[in-house]
Amino acid sequence: MGYIAKNWREVKNGILSQKFLDRVRPEARLKNKMYDAGKKMESQILRLEQTHTKLKQNYDHIFKKIVECKRNGNNENESRARTYAIELQEIKKAKNKIAEAKLAMEQIKLRLNTVSELGDIVVTLSPCMSLIKGLAPSISTLMPQMHTSMEDLTSMFSDMLTDSSLPQESMTPIYQGNTDTDAILQEAHNVIEGKTRTAMPEPPTTSLQHFSKEKESMI
Template identity: 30%
Template sequence: MPDKFVKRWGEGYNKTPLTTKIKEAVRPQGPLKPRLDFAIRRIDMQVQKLDKASDRFSDRDKSIFKRVVDAYTKHDTARANVFASELAEIRKMEKMIMHARLALEQIVLRLRTVSELGDIVTTLAPAVGVLRSIQTGMANIFPEAEKEFGQIGNMLSGIIVDAGQTTGLNLDFEATNEDAQKILSEAATVAEQKIKEKFPELPAGIPAIGEKAPTEIG
């Protein structure tokens, strides 16, 4: 590993005040590893926030599901269908949150590997692509999270640029996009399965989650 890269990887981080790190969040300067560690901590914080949001949606899901069953037991199909539609929206958001969380977990695992191997460009580029996708998905659910993901993505992009200049490595955009899509696809598959395992199915006669309720003909 070139001496120049080693120097850029870990030198002098403790001398930088926290306020300076925050101000440089969009285009931070200085050694690469500490900046990467800072990005990992910020992603971990977002994962914790997603966990709390998931818990809130789970509580809401249980409440609405109980109302669906209660209405169905009383043969109030119209009311049951209304609650079922609301439940469908809740579970849709829950799946998006779970998808984002699983994808972020994969990113953090990769970024921590970078801390050990120094494999900057090829690992961070797909991570940025995943973050951009999550940022878009979170726009309507958590606007504040959307902004944070954008800032973290900018941080990682800055690290990629600096690492590329230092090491002379070129970015394979096609491979990067494929890798990002693979992470998102795997996370989506796992999220779908976890949602099915986590939430009970509706009683027979009530439209399945995501299906349109039938229109009654008088």
């Protein structure tokens, strides 16, 4: 009897240990994947920041050219100023979109870093996945060289959602607005608007408007 009881205790302990491992391993795998996703996002954020810096430098350079053209004041320079102003608007749009994408990805990474429990992981991953899918097309359009890496990041989040045992119908196949994702995007937008208005001079709109009217009259 003692032998049987001893064997039973060993089998029982083995079953309990296996159940414990089955519960722990998925969470450990998830956290490892979240760490890898975080490192991937760090790389993306750095590339976005480098591109934003180059656009900012280009913006400042062209703005100085506009000032020089306006200072000289003849017709030829006025025409150049209008051309530069149009180019400057496009640079500003791209720069702001990249800055918004960078801030949004920083918010996602921050949320991943603060997750500690499996339940928190499940709740956090879904809106993050939605936001990543929403950012991917715009980032790929502005920076085609990041298309593959953004697809990889989307795939990593999809794998994490699968490992978290989140029901299939709860996964977001495409970007859809919700409270979490909209809050992140709005926060990023507000930061961009605030920084842009205080730190970035506006191109000469009078020349641009005048050029637009001339263009309309020619059509």
